[in-house]
Amino acid sequence: DVKVTQSSRYLVKRTGEKVFLECVQDMDHENMFWYRQDPGLGLRLIYFSYDVKMKEKGDIPEGYSVSREKKERFSLILESASTNQTSMYLCASSSPTSGFEQFFGPGTRLTVL
Amino acid sequence: KNEVEQSPQNLTAQEGEFITINCSYSVGISALHWLQQHPGGGIVSLFMLSSGKKKHGRLIATINIQEKHSSLHITASHPRDSAVYICAVLDARQLTFGSGTQLTVLP
Numbered sequence: 001d002v003k004v005t006q007s008s009r010y011l012v013k014r015t016g017e018k019v020f021l022e023c024v025q026d027m028d029h030e031n032m033f034w035y036r037q038d039p040g041l042g043l044r045l046i047y048f049s050y051d052v053k054m055k056e057k058g059d060i061p062e063g064y065s066v067s068r069e070k071k072e073r074f075s076l077i078l079e080s081a082s083t084n085q086t087s088m089y090l091c092a093s094s095s096p097t098s099g100f101e102q103f104f105g106p107g108t109r110l111t112v113l
Numbered sequence: 114k115n116e117v118e119q120s121p122q123n124l125t126a127q128e129g130e131f132i133t134i135n136c137s138y139s140v141g142i143s144a145l146h147w148l149q150q151h152p153g154g155g156i157v158s159l160f161m162l163s164s165g166k167k168k169h170g171r172l173i174a175t176i177n178i179q180e181k182h183s184s185l186h187i188t189a190s191h192p193r194d195s196a197v198y199i200c201a202v203l204d205a206r207q208l209t210f211g212s213g214t215q216l217t218v219l220p
Contacts, residue, residue, distance in 0.1 A: 031206055037154075043199070043210040050206070058207075088154055099144065099160040100206050107154035 003027070004105040006091055012111045019078040021108050023091030031094045032074035032104065034058075034066065036087040043090065049074055081112045115140045119200050119211035126218050132187040133169030134214045139181065146201040146208065147174050147185050156199070159185070190218045 007022035023032065034046040035058075046057030047066040055066050065086060067075045073094075077087055091105040116139040126132050136145070144163040150156045160167050160174040162183075167174050171190075176183040189196055195218050200211040 033207075041207075042212045043201075045207065048207065089158060090154070092156075094206070099161060100203055101144075101158055102146065102201075102208060103158060104148075104156040107156075109154065 004091060004103050006089075006105040007110050008108050009106060010109050010111075012113065013078075013081050014113055015082060017078075017081050017112075019081045019110065020113075021078075021089055021091075021110070023074045023075040023076070023093075023105055024072055025093040025103070026072065027093070027095070027103075028071065029093035029095040029098075029103075030068075030071070031100070032068065033094075034064075034074065034076045035090045035092065036060070037090060037107075038087050043069045046076065054064055083112050086110060086112045093097075115142065115202050115203075115204060115209045116167045117200060117202055117209050117211040119214050121214060122212065123215045124217070126190050126216070128191060128218055128220050130190050130218075132190050132194075132216065132218075134185045134198050134200075134216070136183045136185070136200045136211055137181055138173070138209075141178075141181070142202040142204050144203040145176055145183050146199075146203065147183075148199040148201060150197040150199060150213070152196075159198075187216075192220050193216050 004025045033048045049068045065077045092102040094102045145157040173186040197213045199213045201208040
């Protein structure tokens with residue numbers, strides 16, 4: 001089974017702090033994605049990556065950056081956390097060999113105070 | 114960009130009932146995901162299909178590519194089926210999500 005893990009299930013940070021959310025997948029997937037999920041807005045794509053050191057902006061990249069130094073790891077960075085970044089963050093991965101079916105991590109619920 | 118609409122938004126059923134959740138989209142796709150999310154956040158992929166029908170236990174998913182429509186059916190529903198069900202369409206390796214259907218199955 002594909003396993004996608006995220007570094008924390010719950011995280012509380014203060015406004016202005018730098019926040020790192022880590023995602024690791026163990027199935028050698030080329031594609032990795034970061035989403036945020038908010039009530040009434042559903043899942044929205046923040047950033048994605050189709051290869052190591054490659055990144056592309058999704059629909060809502062403002063206030064975020066990403067890093068993909070290794071194939072299995074995709075990090076989401078909040079340079080200076082703000083209260084409107086309080087949300088559920090979900091990572092996913094996929095591969096052409098699995099028909100691009102996306103497999104999701106358990107999510108990180110981030111609260112910014 | 115694809116527009117994905119799900120209906121109903123909320124659904125309450127009695128245990129044992131047959132349930133249908135619908136999904137329609139606006140632009141041709143390569144495949145469609147049905148996802149399940151239980152309270153607590155984790156999302157599980159139930160099906161990915163590009164044509165016809167797939168069945169897994171009490172769950173059945175169908176897709177009509179010409180009509181740009183998919184349905185998720187749950188037979189003999191059970192309280193443990195209570196969750197949010199999300200339809201997502203795959204286009205160029207990316208997903209566009211519907212808003213989800215909150216299903217509550219009462220004992």
